[in-house]
Amino acid sequence: MTEDARHFKTELAIIGSGIAGFAASIFALNRQLDCAQIGNTGAVAYTTGYLDLLGKTEDNEGAFKNTHDNPWDGLKQLRTTHANHPLSQIPQADIEEGFKQFTAFLGECGIAYTSPGVNNITALTPVGTLKKTLCLPATMAAGPKAFAAKKKCVIIDFKGLKGFSGRQVVANLIDQWPALSTQRVSFPEMLSGEIYPEVMARALEVPATRVKLAELLKTAAGEAKIIGLPAVLGMHSPDTVRTELERLAGLEIFEIPTMPPSVPGIRLREMFEQVFPQKGVTLIPQQKVTSLTFNDQGAQLSLADNYGPITIDTQAVILATGRFLSGGLEAHIEGIEEPLLGLPVTQPADRTSWYHEKYTGPTGHAIHKTGIEVDSSFRPLASDGTPFDERLFAAGIILAHQDWIRGRSGAGIAIATAYKAVEAVEKFLRA
Amino acid sequence: MSDTNKIPTINFKESAMELLPEGASFEACLTCGLCSSGCPASGIENMDPRKFIRMAMLGMDEELSTTPWVWCCTQCKRCQHVCPMNIDISQLIFLARGNWPLENKPSGIVRSCQLIRSTDSTSAMGLPPDDFIFVVDDVLEEVRETQPQFKAMEAPMDKKGAHFFVNQNSREPMNEPDEMVPLWKILDMVGADWTYGSKGWAAENFCMFSGDEEAWFEVIKTRVDSVNELGCNVWLNTECGHSYYTMWNAIDKFDLDVNFKLESLITYYAQWIREGKLPVNSDWNVNKIKFTVQDPCMIVRKAYGESIAEDMRYVVEKLVGEENFIDMQPNRSANYCCGGGGGFLQAGMTDHRRTYGKRKFDQIAATGAAYVLTPCHNCHSQMEDIGHFYGGNYGVVHFWTLICLSLGILGENERTYLGPDLLALLD
Numbered sequence: 131m132t133e134d135a136r137h138f139k140t141e142l143a144i145i146g147s148g149i150a151g152f153a154a155s156i157f158a159l160n161r162q163l164d165c166a167q168i169g170n171t172g173a174v175a176y177t178t179g180y181l182d183l184l185g186k187t188e189d190n191e192g193a194f195k196n197t198h199d200n201p202w203d204g205l206k207q208l209r210t211t212h213a214n215h216p217l218s219q220i221p222q223a224d225i226e227e228g229f230k231q232f233t234a235f236l237g238e239c240g241i242a243y244t245s246p247g248v249n250n251i252t253a254l255t256p257v258g259t260l261k262k263t264l265c266l267p268a269t270m271a272a273g274p275k276a277f278a279a280k281k282k283c284v285i286i287d288f289k290g291l292k293g294f295s296g297r298q299v300v301a302n303l304i305d306q307w308p309a310l311s312t313q314r315v316s317f318p319e320m321l322s323g324e325i326y327p328e329v330m331a332r333a334l335e336v337p338a339t340r341v342k343l344a345e346l347l348k349t350a351a352g353e354a355k356i357i358g359l360p361a362v363l364g365m366h367s368p369d370t371v372r373t374e375l376e377r378l379a380g381l382e383i384f385e386i387p388t389m390p391p392s393v394p395g396i397r398l399r400e401m402f403e404q405v406f407p408q409k410g411v412t413l414i415p416q417q418k419v420t421s422l423t424f425n426d427q428g429a430q431l432s433l434a435d436n437y438g439p440i441t442i443d444t445q446a447v448i449l450a451t452g453r454f455l456s457g458g459l460e461a462h463i464e465g466i467e468e469p470l471l472g473l474p475v476t477q478p479a480d481r482t483s484w485y486h487e488k489y490t491g492p493t494g495h496a497i498h499k500t501g502i503e504v505d506s507s508f509r510p511l512a513s514d515g516t517p518f519d520e521r522l523f524a525a526g527i528i529l530a531h532q533d534w535i536r537g538r539s540g541a542g543i544a545i546a547t548a549y550k551a552v553e554a555v556e557k558f559l560r561a
Numbered sequence: 562m563s564d565t566n567k568i569p570t571i572n573f574k575e576s577a578m579e580l581l582p583e584g585a586s587f588e589a590c591l592t593c594g595l596c597s598s599g600c601p602a603s604g605i606e607n608m609d610p611r612k613f614i615r616m617a618m619l620g621m622d623e624e625l626s627t628t629p630w631v632w633c634c635t636q637c638k639r640c641q642h643v644c645p646m647n648i649d650i651s652q653l654i655f656l657a658r659g660n661w662p663l664e665n666k667p668s669g670i671v672r673s674c675q676l677i678r679s680t681d682s683t684s685a686m687g688l689p690p691d692d693f694i695f696v697v698d699d700v701l702e703e704v705r706e707t708q709p710q711f712k713a714m715e716a717p718m719d720k721k722g723a724h725f726f727v728n729q730n731s732r733e734p735m736n737e738p739d740e741m742v743p744l745w746k747i748l749d750m751v752g753a754d755w756t757y758g759s760k761g762w763a764a765e766n767f768c769m770f771s772g773d774e775e776a777w778f779e780v781i782k783t784r785v786d787s788v789n790e791l792g793c794n795v796w797l798n799t800e801c802g803h804s805y806y807t808m809w810n811a812i813d814k815f816d817l818d819v820n821f822k823l824e825s826l827i828t829y830y831a832q833w834i835r836e837g838k839l840p841v842n843s844d845w846n847v848n849k850i851k852f853t854v855q856d857p858c859m860i861v862r863k864a865y866g867e868s869i870a871e872d873m874r875y876v877v878e879k880l881v882g883e884e885n886f887i888d889m890q891p892n893r894s895a896n897y898c899c900g901g902g903g904g905f906l907q908a909g910m911t912d913h914r915r916t917y918g919k920r921k922f923d924q925i926a927a928t929g930a931a932y933v934l935t936p937c938h939n940c941h942s943q944m945e946d947i948g949h950f951y952g953g954n955y956g957v958v959h960f961w962t963l964i965c966l967s968l969g970i971l972g973e974n975e976r977t978y979l980g981p982d983l984l985a986l987l988d
Contacts, residue, residue: 170647171642171645175595175645176593319919323604327598328599332920333923335927336923338926365890365891366927390595391595391597396599400895416647416894418647436862437864437865455645456645
């Protein structure tokens with residue numbers, strides 16, 4: 131059969147479709163760079179929606195026990211104690227600007243966020259514990275405020291919804307928040323079997339469903355004026371759904387993130403996938419790049435989708451392929467590898483030291499600091515310590531020397547390093 | 562489907578290893594549940610995609626071999642689309658379907674496949690070539706007589722060397738022959754060099770849905786031979802979803818020798834509008850009637866991807882006005898299957914099919930649109946059915962209808978799918 135291979139040409143190709151990849155595309159758009167973003171479905175659908183910058187740092191024993199109400203102070207400390215941490219390489223003004231541009235973009239595209247401020251917000255987790263984060267979706271903003279003011283509040287959960295229990299949330303918070311209670315309701319027209327947050331969120335995009343749910347919420351709220359719901363308030367237009375539901379129920383409503391598969395992550399992913407092509411980004415979000423080669427004129431990426439082979443010629447590349455889950459790094463018996471280019475990976479000396487014996491301990495695991503090395507322009511380094519190629523840059527959690535999970539710094543690393551990588555790409559391209 | 566004792570047991574884990582490309586593995590499943598969360602068939606027959614994979618990994622082969630859920634999964638591949646590990650569950654469903662003894666399979670699907678193989682037409686409604694030729698001639702003659710503007714219009718049959726070999730869903734010549742006319746008018750207007758083939762003209766292919774590989778191959782072979790014999794350059798798939806996928810996928814799967822390209826009419830609608838050959842506009846839509854579009858899985862997510870989704874939106878916006886087009890959420894490759902695919906409409910499982918379709922109904926309701934446009938007959942029928950069932954007040958229209966409406970050439974007998982609001986504009 132006659133089949134045409136598809137070919138694209140661009141200035142910047144971003145490999146990866148997690149937060150770092152999407153952030154890089156936003157910064158490239160803001161700098162008027164022509165760009166393409168490619169990469170298998172990332173872990174972005176797993177996010178709570180919170181954008182952490184830095185919640186915890188290590189104490190003298192290497193345990194993540196220093197909690198930071200002010201992340202910027204935490205970063206100052208990090209620069210002295212962990213100079214090779216990616217965030218230690220980036221001036222505060224650039225991190226602020228990155229967060230500002232990222233959240234502004236999300237807001238313009240229909241998912242409003244709180245502005246990044248001086249202090250961390252104490253936010254609720256799906257199980258009713260607390261964590262520090264810098265920004266959260268507007269649909270979640272009232273929760274931490276209600277917690278801080280200890281207002282009378284009812285946490286609502288739903289019959290058939292697994293992974294979110296009002297009783298659990300209340301049990302974990304009741305000592306600090308005595309006016310908290312819980313009620314269970316049956317979601318309209320979903321009376322039997324397991325139901326998913328995604329399904330409820332989509333149903334709430336329909337005005338008639340909101341009317342029915344609002345009636346149930348009014349009853350469940352009792353005398354409380356504020357209620358917390360698992361994150362199900364719409365998929366495409368969450369702010370409208372929340373406002374409408376608040377109006378119909380006469381209540382203040384906030385969302386609490388749920389366990390994956392959670393709505394806030396799917397919201398972000400679907401928004402990016404719709405908005406980027408409209409803004410001129412060549413987005414191929416479902417496929418892995420199978421080869422990347424460099425020559426004097428540029429770089430070439432190869433991949434294939436359902437329909438056939440694709441090649442992309444580009445002037446610069448940002449590697450934002452993440453760690454193990456998304457395949458940016460691969461763990462083998464003999465060690466950890468970067469599979470696309472074979473870049474050297476900084477890692478523990480041997481396999482036996484990958485994990486600490488206390489799995490959930492505050493020290494974390496050495497394997498969670500593995501990654502690639504970069505220079506001050508976020509260019510990955512080859513084994514001789516020089517840049518692998520002048521056209522190659524990197525961003526996100528593929529970078530070594532950070533444990534974003536225990537540091538509560540995933541979005542911070544993704545956004546700030548993407549900001550710097552795109553800045554360096556622009557400098558290179560316009561030189 | 563009553564006597565499930567006769568269904569042999571498949572070793573799903575072993576089969577999965579054989580089916581999957583190198584490097585892929587069901588063991589890579591993180592059990593995150595994005596597949597089930599995003600699947601309209603989740604919960605039907607107490608099954609969902611994640612459960613299916615977990616049960617396969619646990620060796621619960623008997624349960625999986627016999628679950629009727631395999632006929633409720635439409636093999637739309639949305640689970641794979643949202644899976645971070647890119648796990649393809651639909652292949653196991655195909656395998657499980659094929660494993661059911663013929664007498665246990667949903668009789669509607671089996672019967673459709675049998676009818677497809679009963680004549681050279683490859684028509685799921687069993688319309689033989691001579692009858693198709695008769696219907697086409699008859700309708701053409703009437704149009705020539707009653708619509709003077711089209712008195713010289715042709716509907717060529719078996720024309721050697723024509724550029725396009727055009728297929729047709731059997732529903733038109735069988736049940737609503739006037740619906741062929743808007744397509745002919747469009748092809749006439751752009752001056753397309755086209756032909757039907759009396760052999761292999763039909764679009765649908767339920768043999769793939771029955772899991773019968775041999776029959777699937779046979780049907781596609783007939784169609785490929787017909788296009789090759791006529792020496793056409795392009796097999797043009799008209800407004801039917803799975804016809805494209807079954808042909809395109811089979812050519813690769815069965816390694817068929819093909820001397821032509823497979824193309825979708827949607828691509829050409831967009832091209833002809835861009836070139837000015839189809840001078841459509843939205844001036845007629847004075848009342849700002851709202852439209853949405855349904856992306857058929859079979860040509861968007863499972864085949865062309867975003868390019869055809871973009872073409873569809875380009876065409877719709879030109880036809881109804883940019884401000885009158887409201888996209889469904891989610892859309893394009895992330896769109897939900899309507900629940901009419903995979904043979905579900907023919908499987909006789911009405912309650913399950915409507916449960917599945919609730920997601921689509923909610924999507925349409927959320928747009929508030931008065932009409933859904935879709936280039937797929939199964940999507941069309943299913944969305945009409947769930948609209949009636951769940952109390953919606955939207956209509957479903959073919960692209961060709963709206964194109965001819967915009968061009969002012971929609972004949973009186975070609976207005977079946979127009980509601981009073983659109984009909985009023987034509988009076």
